[in-house]
Amino acid sequence: MPFLMGQNVYLDSEKLSPTDRIEPAIKHGTLSIGFIGLAEALVALCGAHHGQSAQALALGKQIVGHMRELCDQATTQYCLNFTLLATPGEGLSGKMVIPDRELFGQIAGVTDRDFYTNSFHVPVYHSLGIAQKIDAEAPFHEFCNAGHISYVELDAPPGPNWQATDKIVRKMAAAGLGYGAINFPIDECLDCGYSGVFPAECPGCGSTSVRRIRRITGYLSTVDRFNPGKLAELRERVTHR
Template sequence: ALIGKHHGESEEAQQLGLKIVGHLRERTDAYTEAEHRNWSTFGTPAESTAGQFQRANRKKYGIIPGVTDREYMTNSSHVPVYYPIKAIDKIRIEAPYHALENAGHIAYIEMDGDPSKNVKAFEAVVRAMHDANMGYFSINHPVDRDPVCGYTGIIENECPHCHRKEVSRGHIVVPRMKASCCE
């Protein structure tokens, strides 16, 4: 909103973001020192807060392309969820904020396949998050549940337990495509 690009697509935006959050941290540290209270910088508002703030912004300012044109705003110091980015790049960009957000922070990546089918990629992501000093992180991955037999796991063209195929208008529905998260 400030320079026309977010920190996932612009080094200038990344530096501006770190400067802003760094300033917030300096101020909370100064308040802690001056007031002998535990002020801190929090980097993870609740998902519901991000939606609530967006609704309030849209009501007050209308729909602004790139700012209020989605039903939600990106919370914390995340690269926007709609932006296509490699997991390793997302980690590199978001990690520096964790050192500034002493009241809490979170990072996550979305895997688009079964992590048990690519354990090396899964381990690489965990190690990258650890090595980047991310204090709290999560790896989200798809899990399907067959509504007939109750099988829980990754269901591609057919349930591996009961072999049921999901059909819609004569076509087999394929829930997701496989891809590596760390290309």
């Protein structure tokens, strides 16, 4: 990494000469442990996830709090930056459920879908209000010191309704979310430029040549670029009110 080290981006890289080994500098980076599927784990353990039950939420906090403690202990023990990451598991989300289903069978709410739920999120297919979703996920943000995000899904772009956006952002801040986002779909006609949300042909000109933009694993993308696991997740998403 001649550029990173040469430009002293890493701590202590300023002490290295061009032919030195980079361990003394690269040890200052982070070693992150990510997790997915808290919701499925809670269904397996208590029969409900943290968007459904206060008991599940309490157990979820214990589990994620325990993982964070292990990271902190390892940080002290090895003098390296171990951190806990709330990850969407872009590839793993769809891949890991397949061997688990072979091993444990099809368990409702655990292995019966083609994806595992992102980090500590309430499952995308569970219907609940915006405030309830924020309250169920907010307690996990402080544990995940390598990164965390919570989403609420709107059924359409908020457009000029800035008061609604403002209300959601204030609720997120008050609940203790470190990073919150508001998702909404956008469909765009490639023939006439009409933009909105339409399931089939363009309401403006009847064209079926439509670009569909959705947010997945934190990135805006057109639907044709999603992997099978994330496409399965998208199909099951419900919006929050």
